[in-house]
Amino acid sequence: MRRTDRLFSIIQIFRDGRLHKGADIAERMEVSLRTIYRDIDTLIASGVPINGERGVGYMMTEPVFLPPLNLSPGELEVLELGIALVQSGFGKTLSEHGKSLSDKVRVVLPRPEMLDPGRGAIGVYSQRFPDAVQDVLEVTRRAILSRSVLEFDYCSLDENQSHRIIRPLEIEAWDSTLTVTGWCETRGDFRVFRLDRMSGTRLLERGFRPEAGKRLNDYLERTK
Template identity: 35%
Template sequence: MKRSDRLYALMRRLKDGHLHTAEAMAQDLGVSIRTIYRDMDTLATSGVPVEGARGSGYTARAMITLPPLNLTHKELEALHIGLAAVGEADTDDLAQAARALADKIDAVLPEDAGAPSARFGFATYPFAEAAQGFRHMPAFRKAIRARQKLRLQLEDETTMHTVRPLHLDYWGRIWTCVVWDETDEAFATFRMDRVADLTPLPGLFVDEAGKTLRDFHALQS
């Protein structure tokens, strides 16, 4: 398993809000406890809201507070995606303004003792490639609203998947999509930055038992 994939797997586990020990995560992923400690440090440096310490376990926060505002998770998503997108723009003055705004937000973000600081809105290694997923998000969001099937291909794969897009999710600067994969006849969760090609198809879809977002959530509970 590549390190970036392992870090993503750890992020998904921490997202449930429960406390997870390094020993249990190391055993499940087949790595050493020391590796998990290093991974937790990397996630924190990359801006993932990790809480915990060696010997006690780890979890992740669901909200970040900016005095005097309380930001919901969706509001934080909007800030991040906007700053990250504009920060990569070809227009120098807008890119500079986005980075200046990120610095101002950094200045008022709460700091946890001992936690390395991370620039808000601009992912650091190993998630710098996450911005690549932005290029497909408008088409994916439109397909969710229209209930339109998509054909997509992931990086490092030759298989083309015909999918029913169900949901976009965001966690720790990584965007993921939940789909019903008609090719594999199963639910799947893809990282948006791993989508190499995405094409809307003329066919629409309707809810079918066992293939809805509610069914997906039921399987996760």
């Protein structure tokens, strides 16, 4: 979690007006107690009305108001639909990001109830991907975002087994399948793999940089 996100989350905790111990916040945020004390000092120095002391606890003495966010009904509907889609089955991490986004937007809406992913005109009934696929999704996402090489065993649709090392470029969500497009170092060409047929998926310590002929745009140009 980025520090700015953690500071926002700490403010959210204090909004209930109760006394909170630093150790409890540290456990909730999965960081050290020293980090929480430093974060609270930062919030106090920036003017957030928090009183207390280390070892005893802290509480917010006045409500904190943020400028209202004016979104049109259509914009809210798009946001609600996007959050509902993500939370429908794309794994714990993305679901938590969706909830965090909802919390942040609600804080700055004139009325928090204006944002309700379950209220939209479009119902989301997409397939929930199995836990094993969600695990592969999370590793693959991290590999793409960090530009790390990915290694896995693959079973093709005709049951051929192979070991692959790829530069992952993009994950694609289809009706009932997730795929990843990448530059396959094993085959020396672009390949598309189904996440549900990947196993033993892990990030290698070796990263990669975009190279001409091996980028996603190169693949898309080839498939036009």
